[in-house]
Amino acid sequence: MIYTCYEMVRDCRADVPEGWIHFISHYVPVMRKALAHYAPEKAGDAALLGQILVKVRTRDSFIFKSTEPPEERWFVAQLRQLLVGELAAPAAEIPMDLETLTAALEPLTMTEKQAAWLETMHYSPAQAGPMLRVSPETVEKVRDRAAELIRGKVDSWRRTLLVENGAALGREAAGGAGKDCLATKAFLDVVDGRTTWRGREMMDRHLRDCWHCVDHFCRMLEVVHLLRGSQLLPESECEPFRTLLGVPASKRAGWKRFIGRA
Ligand SMILES: [Zn+2]
16 A cells, blocks of 8 residues: 555644654655755754754644645655755855846756756756756856856856855745746656656746746756655654654554555
8 A cells, every 4th residue: 555645744734643654754864865965064963853853743834834736756845945944054255146147147058057056056066967867077067157157247256156155046046936937747747758848948948037947946856866765764763753743653553554655
């Protein structure tokens, strides 16, 4: 029997223990992977992880608030946003905003913009290449070009500007949805190879001018990367988190029921 993310969210909303137990066993490992990426120095910080989990369980978290059908990748993208929001990123010494980035990277194509944007998300060319289905060398070349274009638009420059401003740019992009912006499903259709040529053309055009959607698309690619090879949390490690969240032990026998990942 497969227990889907949809059922998990339904059970979490209804406060059925199985929902929360499934959440802990399936998504704590994903959260750890994201933490190790965004804050390697805090990767083993159980208190921080606990604090994030408690936020997920509060009534105003995305689990309760959102009206989107809870597809697993959408769910993990929400979780990632919450997690990144909890990390106190230091303000960049040389601040840069999306307006500057728009002006600088105007000549780049959609995929090239994604290659540059994944740098703000701290992904190396070796990591970003497979996400974008291009070679790491291509990512590197695009980033060198992007760096030069940015250099031409700012008074003060260094090569790490995108990484240093990553958190702030990510917040600005995520907050700036327009009326023509695309839904998560549109990006997942591309990831799953379900999009039409026409759909892809429209997306290309829209993403040329929209960092909100470039960011959204990149975050969906990131989710695929985060979920790949993710293992379940062993039962013994789930227990402290279950206690922390005040979730009663499941009455239904066995964890095996929850092993299926739909
Ligand atoms: Zn958009």
